[in-house]
Amino acid sequence: MTPSAASALVEKTPLETYVPPAKPSLIGLSRAQLCDRLGDVGVAPPQRKMRAQQLWHWIYVRGARDFSEMTNVSKEMRAILAEHFTVDRPEVVAEQISADGTRKWLLRLPSGDDGQKAHEVECVYIPETDRGTLCVSSQVGCTLNCSFCHTGTQRLVRNLTAGEIVGQVMVARDRLGDWIDRETPNGNRLITNIVMMGMGEPLYNFDAVRDALLIVSDNEGIGISRRRVTLSTSGVVPNIKRTGDEIGVMLAISLHAVRDELRDELVPLNRKYPLKELLQACRDYPGASNARRITFEYVMLKGVNDSLDDARRLVQLLKGIPAKINLIPFNPWPGSKYECSDWDQIEKFSEYIFNAGYSSPVRTPRGRDILAACGQLKSETEKLSVRERNALRAMAMTD
Ligand code: SAH
Ligand code: SF4
Numbered sequence: 202m203t204p205s206a207a208s209a210l211v212e213k214t215p216l217e218t219y220v221p222p223a224k225p226s227l228i229g230l231s232r233a234q235l236c237d238r239l240g241d242v243g244v245a246p247p248q249r250k251m252r253a254q255q256l257w258h259w260i261y262v263r264g265a266r267d268f269s270e271m272t273n274v275s276k277e278m279r280a281i282l283a284e285h286f287t288v289d290r291p292e293v294v295a296e297q298i299s300a301d302g303t304r305k306w307l308l309r310l311p312s313g314d315d316g317q318k319a320h321e322v323e324c325v326y327i328p329e330t331d332r333g334t335l336c337v338s339s340q341v342g343c344t345l346n347c348s349f350c351h352t353g354t355q356r357l358v359r360n361l362t363a364g365e366i367v368g369q370v371m372v373a374r375d376r377l378g379d380w381i382d383r384e385t386p387n388g389n390r391l392i393t394n395i396v397m398m399g400m401g402e403p404l405y406n407f408d409a410v411r412d413a414l415l416i417v418s419d420n421e422g423i424g425i426s427r428r429r430v431t432l433s434t435s436g437v438v439p440n441i442k443r444t445g446d447e448i449g450v451m452l453a454i455s456l457h458a459v460r461d462e463l464r465d466e467l468v469p470l471n472r473k474y475p476l477k478e479l480l481q482a483c484r485d486y487p488g489a490s491n492a493r494r495i496t497f498e499y500v501m502l503k504g505v506n507d508s509l510d511d512a513r514r515l516v517q518l519l520k521g522i523p524a525k526i527n528l529i530p531f532n533p534w535p536g537s538k539y540e541c542s543d544w545d546q547i548e549k550f551s552e553y554i555f556n557a558g559y560s561s562p563v564r565t566p567r568g569r570d571i572l573a574a575c576g577q578l579k580s581e582t583e584k585l586s587v588r589e590r591n592a593l594r595a596m597a598m599t600d
Contacts, residue, residue: 221362222311226289228371229364231412232257242285244278252278260288261422264371264380290368294321296376302328306372310341310365320359322400324369326377326392332429334394337369339410340401345435347455347468349500351534352400360406366413370395370423395425397432398453404437404444411448418450427451433498438474438482445487452486453496453527454479458506459514467506476518483522494523500531501542501550512553519559526554526561 227235235253244252255274259265266288268279291308298304304326309319320341327334342355370392374380379391395417397403403410410432418427432444433453444452458464464471471479483495497519501507515526528551531541542550547563554561 226287229367290371332393333391335392336399338399339403339406343401363409363412367416394429404434404440414448436479438478441482456497491523494525496525498527500529503540503542507542512550516557526559528563
């Protein structure tokens with residue numbers, strides 16, 4: 202099979218184009234890009250670095266939402282900035298809070314040729330006793346068509362910009378009141394971990410994801426350590442090494458099957474990058490070690506991939522790779538052709554890999570009441586009636 206025939210099978214086309222707003226937001230620019238934008242509006246070269254540093258601090262440490270808050274920047278300078286730029290984040294159109302504390306935000310993004318049509322993505326915050334994890338999206342929809350994933354069935358696809366990816370973290374910190382001046386006994390942040398496990402395939406939007414994650418992990422800004430940032434991929438092999446080299450975050454692989462025939466069906470990208478190549482890329486992942494293990498995600502599908510023979514083969518396949526295995530109960534969606542494995546079977550599977558020496562937490566479903574499961578983001582919100590959506594919107598407006 203020629204490479205182009207293979208890609209026609211596994212991906213849909215084409216990506217929608219992004220039309221930027223009239224006044225661009227400074228969120229998502231690197232320090233060097235910030236200096237360039239300052240140059241564009243007449244800031245002299247010797248001052249650019251210092252101004253960029255000030256902006257960086259106000260935006261990423263203090264969470265300023267308006268230039269008027271930036272009190273150590275001269276009034277004149279603030280006026281110039283406000284004339285040309287914003288520090289806008291994606292617009293929050295709905296917020297849902299689950300009984301277990303999970304929160305989900307529906308965000309609206311500009312799109313389309315005329316700039317009128319809007320896209321929506323979701324972002325989810327999951328509090329746990331020892332951490333708070335934010336699940337972030339990298340694309341609207343996904344060009345890949347994994348057979349168990351609802352995101353893959355969505356028609357519209359566009360890459361998010363670096364600003365829109367960082368913007369999800371900003372929105373979550375805004376809504377949680379999680380900026381530096383938050384009053385806590387020890388000054389700890391609520392969001393301690395980031396997972397790129399929302400909508401989209403992050404390694405098909407490599408540059409924007411890299412730029413965004415470098416900002417999120419910058420320790421003079423949002424400051425979430427790279428060891429606490431995990432990027433999940435369905436297996437875009439050529440960009441796995443780049444992830445280690447250029448971003449340096451933790452890696453998660455959506456494995457889901459241990460034989461090529463089945464993985465071809467569940468994760469059709471496997472036809473382009475089969476298991477052997479994928480696992481070699483994992484063996485070669487820069488920075489992987491027993492202290493920095495690669496997570497292998499495995500969705501439990503009843504009668505499809507959940508036998509003890511699959512578990513045996515999984516353990517064999519991962520030999521020599523510093524690995525953790527994350528078993529995910531399948532989250533059904535209307536029209537999906539799979540069922541979640543029985544709890545009994547999940548336990549047996551988990552026990553087998555535990556006995557083989559792997560930590561194998563089963564990801565507990567969180568925020569079920571607000572449909573916050575990864576891989577199912579946004580889809581359910583689309584099904585709400587206009588009345589229900591308006592009610593959510595009203596909720597989002599009252600703090
Ligand atoms: N595109 C990337 C990241 C987003 S998906 C990837 O595929 O890795 C995040 C995780 O949710 C992946 O492991 C994905 O396989 C899983 N997932 C998708 N749909 C799911 C569903 N219906 N139930 C359970 N997990 C699902
Ligand atoms: Fe895309 Fe990941 Fe869903 Fe596959 S599992 S369709 S790669 S979002």
